[in-house]
Amino acid sequence: MVTLKQLAKELNVSISTVSKALNNSEEIGEETIKRVKELAALYNYKPNKVALSLKQNKTKTIGVIIPDILNYFLAKVLFGIEREATEHGYNIMTCISNESLEKEISSLQLLANGSVDGFILAVSKETQVKNEISHFVKTINQGLPIVMFDRVANDVMCDKVIVDDFDATYRATKNLVNENRKNIAFISNIDDLSVGKLREKGYLKALSEGNNLKPVVLKINNPEDSPQNIKAFFQANKTIDGVISADSSSGVIAINTALNLGYRVPEDISVIGYSSKSVSNHSIPRLSTIRQHAKEIGANAAQMLIKRLENKAGEADDFSTRIIKTSLIKSDSTL
Amino acid sequence: MVTLKQLAKELNVSISTVSKALNNSEEIGEETIKRVKELAALYNYKPNKVALSLKQNKTKTIGVIIPDILNYFLAKVLFGIEREATEHGYNIMTCISNESLEKEISSLQLLANGSVDGFILAVSKETQVKNEISHFVKTINQGLPIVMFDRVANDVMCDKVIVDDFDATYRATKNLVNENRKNIAFISNIDDLSVGKLREKGYLKALSEGNNLKPVVLKINNPEDSPQNIKAFFQANKTIDGVISADSSSGVIAINTALNLGYRVPEDISVIGYSSKSVSNHSIPRLSTIRQHAKEIGANAAQMLIKRLENKAGEADDFSTRIIKTSLIKSDSTL
DNA sequence: GTGAAAGCGCTAACAG
DNA sequence: CTGTTAGCGCTTTCAC
Numbered sequence: 001m002v003t004l005k006q007l008a009k010e011l012n013v014s015i016s017t018v019s020k021a022l023n024n025s026e027e028i029g030e031e032t033i034k035r036v037k038e039l040a041a042l043y044n045y046k047p048n049k050v051a052l053s054l055k056q057n058k059t060k061t062i063g064v065i066i067p068d069i070l071n072y073f074l075a076k077v078l079f080g081i082e083r084e085a086t087e088h089g090y091n092i093m094t095c096i097s098n099e100s101l102e103k104e105i106s107s108l109q110l111l112a113n114g115s116v117d118g119f120i121l122a123v124s125k126e127t128q129v130k131n132e133i134s135h136f137v138k139t140i141n142q143g144l145p146i147v148m149f150d151r152v153a154n155d156v157m158c159d160k161v162i163v164d165d166f167d168a169t170y171r172a173t174k175n176l177v178n179e180n181r182k183n184i185a186f187i188s189n190i191d192d193l194s195v196g197k198l199r200e201k202g203y204l205k206a207l208s209e210g211n212n213l214k215p216v217v218l219k220i221n222n223p224e225d226s227p228q229n230i231k232a233f234f235q236a237n238k239t240i241d242g243v244i245s246a247d248s249s250s251g252v253i254a255i256n257t258a259l260n261l262g263y264r265v266p267e268d269i270s271v272i273g274y275s276s277k278s279v280s281n282h283s284i285p286r287l288s289t290i291r292q293h294a295k296e297i298g299a300n301a302a303q304m305l306i307k308r309l310e311n312k313a314g315e316a317d318d319f320s321t322r323i324i325k326t327s328l329i330k331s332d333s334t335l
Numbered sequence: 336m337v338t339l340k341q342l343a344k345e346l347n348v349s350i351s352t353v354s355k356a357l358n359n360s361e362e363i364g365e366e367t368i369k370r371v372k373e374l375a376a377l378y379n380y381k382p383n384k385v386a387l388s389l390k391q392n393k394t395k396t397i398g399v400i401i402p403d404i405l406n407y408f409l410a411k412v413l414f415g416i417e418r419e420a421t422e423h424g425y426n427i428m429t430c431i432s433n434e435s436l437e438k439e440i441s442s443l444q445l446l447a448n449g450s451v452d453g454f455i456l457a458v459s460k461e462t463q464v465k466n467e468i469s470h471f472v473k474t475i476n477q478g479l480p481i482v483m484f485d486r487v488a489n490d491v492m493c494d495k496v497i498v499d500d501f502d503a504t505y506r507a508t509k510n511l512v513n514e515n516r517k518n519i520a521f522i523s524n525i526d527d528l529s530v531g532k533l534r535e536k537g538y539l540k541a542l543s544e545g546n547n548l549k550p551v552v553l554k555i556n557n558p559e560d561s562p563q564n565i566k567a568f569f570q571a572n573k574t575i576d577g578v579i580s581a582d583s584s585s586g587v588i589a590i591n592t593a594l595n596l597g598y599r600v601p602e603d604i605s606v607i608g609y610s611s612k613s614v615s616n617h618s619i620p621r622l623s624t625i626r627q628h629a630k631e632i633g634a635n636a637a638q639m640l641i642k643r644l645e646n647k648a649g650e651a652d653d654f655s656t657r658i659i660k661t662s663l664i665k666s667d668s669t670l
Numbered sequence: 671g672t673g674a675a676a677g678c679g680c681t682a683a684c685a686g
Numbered sequence: 687c688t689g690t691t692a693g694c695g696c697t698t699t700c701a702c
Contacts, residue, residue, distance in 0.1 A: 001449060001477065003679060014689045019681060029687055046448040050388045051679035054694050059385065061428070069414050070407065070613075079404050082431050091450065093396070094429045096417050113381040114336060114695090115426065142336065227616055252617050256591070260619045278405075281562055282587050282617035284595045338695060349673045354697060364671055386695035389678050449679090 002043040011039060022047075053114075061091045062305060063116035065107050067099045067124045067151070072248055072276045073294050074122060077149060080298020081120055088306050099125040105135045117309050118145040120301045123153050125192050147305045149297050151194050152321075159304045160321040161297050165195045168290050168326040169202030172272045173244050175328065177210045179270055179335045181242035184213065187230065187254060188246035189220035199246040199274075216240060226250060230257045245273035255283040255333055271333040285332030297324050337378040346374060357382075388449075396426045397640060398451035400442050402434045402459045402486070407583055407611045408629050409457060412484060415633020416455055423641050434460040440470045452644050453480040455636045458488050460527050482640045484632050486529050487656075494639040495656040496632050500530045503625050503661040504537030507607045508579050510663065512545045514605055514670045516577035519548065522565065522589060523581035524555035534581040534609075551575060561585060565592045580608035590618040590668055606668040620667030632659050 008015045013032065021028045021036035022045075028036075039045075053059040062085055066074050078094065085092050093116055095107035104124045111119070119139065127133075128151060136156045140146055149161040176184050186203045190196035200217070207213040218233045220226055230253050234240060243258075245251035251273020258269045265271065265285055272288045273280075280287040300322050343350045348367065356363045356371035357380075363371075374380075388394045397420055401409050413429070420427050428451055430442035439459045446454070454474065462468075463486060471491045475481055484496040511519050521538045525531035535552070542548040553568045555561055565588050569575060578593075580586035586608020593604045600606065600620055607623045608615075615622040635657050 001679095005679075015679090016681080016690080017688055019679095020688090023681085027687060032687080046444075048389075048449040048679050050385055050394065050449045051694090052681085053385045054383075054389050054678090054696095055680050055682095057694070069404075069410050069417075072405065072407075075404050075410050078429075079431060082404075082429065086430070091428050091430075091445070093426050094413075094417065095421070095426075096414060109381075110426070114383040114385045223613070224616075227619065227621070249613065249616065256617065256619045259594070278558070278584065279617070281559075281584065282591065282614070284562065284591045286562070336695095340695075350696085351674075351698080352672055354695095355672090358697085362671060367671080383695050386678090387697085389680095389694090390696050390698095392678070 002045045007039055058117050060089055061093055061116045063111040063119045064092050065095045065097050065104060065121035067097050067122055069096050073292060076294035077298040080295035081302045084299040084302035097124040101126040101130060101132055108135055108139050112139055112142055112144055118305050120147045120305055122149055123151040128194055129192055145308045147301045149301045157319055159319050161301045162323055163292050164323050164325055165198035166202040169199040170206045172290055172328055173203045173206035176242040176270055177206060181270055183239045184242035185216040185240045186244050187218045187250040189223045189250060190247045191219045196246055203244050226253050230254055234261055241269055243271040248275050251275050251287045252279055252283040255287060266334050270335060288331045288334040289329050291327045291329050293324050337380045342374055346370060393452050395424055396428055396451045398446040398454045399427050400430045400432050400439060400456035402432050402457055404431050408627060411629035412633040415630035416637045419634040419637035432459040436461040436465060436467055443470055443474050447474055447477055447479055453640050455482045455640055457484050458486040463529055464527055480643045482636045484636045492654055494654050496636045497658055498627050499658050499660055500533035501537040504534040505541045507625055507663055508538045508541035511577040511605055512541060516605060518574045519577035520551040520575045521579050522553045522585040524558045524585060525582045526554045531581055538579050561588050565589055569596055576604055578606040583610050586610050586622045587614055587618040590622060601669050605670060623666045623669040624664050626662045626664055628659050
């Protein structure tokens with residue numbers, strides 16, 4: 001990499017002249033500016049990012065901590081973050097916490113040494129189960145703002161972007177109730193997560209408002225066992241005529257299992273899930289889904305963080321929570 | 336963040352003493368080392384990463400450019416890269432090229448300003464179609480090594496990690512031939528990619544060795560149309576009794592479509608695809624798959640890059656290509 | 671055993 | 687209009 005020093009030497013001017021010329025300073029003569037810029041272009045000069053970061057005490061880099069990159073929803077949020085960040089001239093450093101509290105802490109510490117200006121993260125499963133928040137608080141006290149999305153720690157004072165999980169599941173369940181379904185089941189492999197619990201609550205609320213509707217709930221511990229668990233569940237509860245799936249795969253698996261057992265979908269069983277568009281293609285009929293607008297969630301999180309980073313004034317504790325509304329997309333697995 | 340300067344001041348010693356003490360220098364007295372370390376621990380001192388990078392002229396950061404983060408295979412490779420990098424004390428900066436040449440170039444340039452020590456990437460679709468490689472060569476000439484994985488540019492001299500696409504598809508097809516299938520189809524929505532072409536070649540080779548077997552190929556341009564396209568394809572080719580799918584979703588969609596049309600799987604139609612374990616759960620019977628060991632691919636790529644970065648000597652052009660062998664996992668969609 | 675000083679690449683206040 | 691200087695945080699050589 002060419003440095004200012006080298007350009008200065010070759011041009012027989014001082015380093016600061018070169019620097020100013022490249023930054024279009026008023027102080028420098030037109031002719032000099034031209035000469036400097038030409039040489040810089042020739043050598044493909046680019047200011048050293050590290051030196052700039054050191055000088056200006058900010059890195060224009062965002063640390064992103066994702067619990068699971070193989071989760072389609074989380075990956076899509078990352079996509080949204082990356083795009084928004086790039087648009088604003090920020091890079092992202094990605095760490096994967098693997099749903100582990102320890103990795104989450106170490107990732108936070110690893111990047112809190114000047115590598116990044118702030119964090120965007122979704123809380124790991126273990127962290128939620130243990131209800132641990134001190135590492136977040138510590139990071140914020142060090143002066144590094146955090147924006148949490150989807151799975152948030154309520155007790156941490158920071159900006160947040162969440163989904164209307166409760167309402168969305170409530171409305172989806174209502175939808176099945178209105179189809180006159182009498183035995184609506186709830187299937188989830190994310191019972192440990194805050195969002196999983198919210199979704200279950202939405203389901204329960206809708207049932208409680210129905211006419212003598214009883215909850216039937218299947219909680220799957222290991223997603224790999226979903227097909228077997230769901231099959232056994234259907235066999236043990238033969239009158240199920242509706243399914244709300246809280247995670248990204250149980251919905252299509254429920255449809256395929258129902259078909260396999262000889263039910264007609266949606267005539268005999270109606271299904272709504274939280275899958276993405278592409279996964280909803282994995283069953284015939286296509287799964288009716290609750291779309292979370294993951295990219296928007298990511299974009300909003302990035303916007304909030306960048307705004308905070310660039311507003312020196314806004315250091316106040318005026319933290320806000322944005323709720324990104326889901327959409328219920330009815331395909332062919334509902335009436 | 337606490338700095339050496341602040342510690343030095345508080346301890347009434349010089350900055351260099353503090354620095355040496357923290358690095359366990361022989362030069363410093365035991366007593367001093369102890370005092371320094373205690374205060375450092377108290378203030379949770381961490382050396383500023385940016386300053387270190389500037390001083391040592393390396394960032395311990397790897398730039399990763401992924402064409403599509405929503406592709407399960409690519410996301411899994413990223414996972415492998417992240418894990419391996421973290422283990423070796425490296426961070427990763429992730430850019431998503433979105434299959435666009437322009438974004439790929441800008442990502443490369445953006446990070447080639449001292450932000451990263453080297454790159455790991457899979458070539459974007461547009462780049463492969465246009466067969467453009469100058470931006471890679473330029474980056475390498477700037478002194479930033481590149482490791483390519485999966486979709487590689489053959490003409491670029493660099494380390495590579497690839498999958499045995501040709502062989503794997505050849506063997507999978509042979510498998511169906513040995514089941515005595517007479518009309519084996521090939522379905523792909525990745526015809527643009529180098530790996531897509533290799534897979535097709537493997538399929539064609541296996542057929543050519545069979546007894547009067549004729550290729551039947553469906554190329555899908557827009558993955559969103561897969562269900563309709565595959566259905567129409569089956570209806571137009573009623574004697575299909577075997578399917579090789581080159582991408583990550585056509586396999587399960589083919590099974591679901593076949594069932595929907597009244598075929599039995601695997602009795603009437605046998606299917607093998609390139610899906611991941613979780614997607615293979617999206618059909619009953621489960622899809623028999625060719626597993627690519629994405630995490631290993633990522634880990635290998637990271638190892639190769641880090642080795643090159645840390646071997647000052649190995650600047651030679653002794654570039655190597657590692658081939659990660661796939662495994663054929665027979666589930667229930669084959670005999 | 672400890673400290674002063676230089677330097678990584680850059681910007682900016684201040685001199686000239 | 688251009689140059690000198692200091693300093694961001696750190697390591698390291700060289701004096702003391």
